[in-house]
Amino acid sequence: MKRSFKKNTSLSWSADTELVGLVLALRPTGADLLYPQYTIGLHAWFLDQVRQTSPDLSAYLHDGESEKPFTISALEGALKMSGKHLQLQPEQTYFWSITALSQPVVQWLAEWVQCLPTQVELRNAPLTIQSCQIALAPTTYRQLLDAPIPKPAQVNLSFVSPTSFRRKGHHFPLPLPTNLFHSYLRRWNYFSNLPVEQESFLDWVDESVIIRRHQIASTKVAAGKRGMVTGFTGAIELGLSKKSSLASPQNQQLFYALGRFAPYCGTGHKTTFGLGQTRYQWQIEATEKISTHSQQLGERIAELAEQFTTQRKRTGGTRTQKIAETWATILARREDGESLQAIAVDLEMPYETVKTYAKLARRALRQPD
Template sequence: MASRTQKSSRGAKTSWPKTAELVGLEFSLVAEEDYELYPQYTIALHAWFLKQIQTFDPDLSKALHDSEAEKPFAMTGLNGKFVAHSRNLQLEKGKVYRWQVNGFSQETVAGLATWLKKPPREIMLKSTLLNVKDIRVALPATTYQSLGNEHIEGNSFSLTFISPTSFRRKGHHLPLPWPRNVFHSYLRRWNLFSGQGVSQDDFLDWIDEHVVIQRHWIESVKVAAGKRGSVTGFTGAISYSLDRKAQANEDFYRLFFILGRLAPYFGTGHKTTFGLGQTMTGWHLKQVSVEVPSAQVLLAERIEELTDIFREQRKRTGGDRAQSIAENWATIVARRELGDSLQDISDDLAIPYETAKTYGKLARRALKENQP
């Protein structure tokens, strides 16, 4: 459902220069009633955002949706006070929930500026209505060049991973903020969008050689994330520093700190357009969303269990296609077991209803064959 838009134009607090290449927007949302969010609600939030962009710039919306490479935006899930001791995420009537969307290409940031000329008054996520109380710039509008010119103080910095964060390594999830993986995540986006690309292998080898973990507090968590599949990730905080020899390569030394400043804009790891990998600079453990509703944990565990079964059955196929099919089948079966309608599942997976129905039948048949 399309959201109503506010008639008033955006104020100075949500304005920025046309040259801006990075910005982060925070929406303050108020629930009209008590609502129960389904575990994978960030899929609907992601779709709502792209439909908003589509109303005034279909080409940009298509690029943000279809790009197979790194996407030039990231978004969070909802942050706020949820009902305690709830199996699902329960929104309380009248409470404020915060949602953030970041852009980090000039085209995307310009699109966000156009969007805010007639900002939305509400967000509709299936049957959940959230009124937009306020919109503010949470991460300053700037350019890659300006960020790179900022003064460097000290020899270390800390990052806090607010939402579950994960990487892929050799086909498996890596739920650890290992320096090479963390900075590889940022470097990919830097090379694509800054116009100042550097050698990936050389920089990551330098990271391996000179970055030291000073301290960390990490907790692992399993969640259902993105359109399909589950993720084993982590939340928490970590401090990185450089050894004495690091300054011998001045360019990489500066880039290390620049990427740290970009972490809140980019997010960390994969599926950052579905709420994973939300990152803050500094050590902020009180901000960490360590509580994951039991329904979401159960869904993630069930999806992982089923994915392993279906992938094992398709061993001969191998490769990304076998993994994709296994995740689709697992997601459909697991969500049907939780009571989600096939129509909602097909919408979230962005596949036709009949295709989802066929996948469900094939998956159930495969499970019967797997029984002893």
């Protein structure tokens, strides 16, 4: 999707702002190569920017509770396949989005944008920052809640990067209303200071929210630091049943507020690694084209993880699955030609541990070390 910027957009907002979304325009310095899971590098670079100027906030983002007060996107723009890597195009401008869901992160961004670094540093692929603009208007949770009901009374959401939920230890790649609004409400309750009783609202969603139309496709991609994700992209139109439109005004108001909240918080899990990017409109043409190799890598990780899990199933428990996914991620990326050192850095694991896991994984498949 082609983006355009308003030249006079001001990179400032009021001190009470709780949510904001930014988009950076980036230009490669050459025809550099990216590894398929390069969003790990974007994630690490962003956290390092926070660390350099706000150690306390950095510690919270690294070590805080599971709900993270920010999201990042993958790069939006043409990436060509080059062997097992993605190749940046020197003449191409890429767009990278960052959103903040809490006042401390919003305040940090307000200072950061006044003195931006010159480059986003990815492994062997620096990107020059050409501009930074506001993509999602500065607002507060109260303003989202108090906004009038849209006309027509519906919520259109587009999922422009693979989106998935966790359910009973597995990925669940369907945008059921209860899954969507559980995802949004969990973050709303954590950050808004306007908490809502979760169970009763989700019961109401299950009874009242209907899917009027959808255009959804599924894909399997490598994402985050370990493993793969089966997710969906596409668009969905949601409305309320006739019965519900005559009752529960508070739930109705929250329903529309959470729809407006979705682009800020993203949908599902791994939103700090580029997944679950969401827009508040029906926009099928905006859905990201997932590279063939990223899908292949995800499928290879899934294949290996299943084999390792089967071999280790006698041990049982979630630890078996986690170890299997870690082994699978390391071996699949090693098969792709990545160095063990680079994999160790991305996974934030000691090099010797990664080396040992690679050997154990090969032996489990009876491959030569």
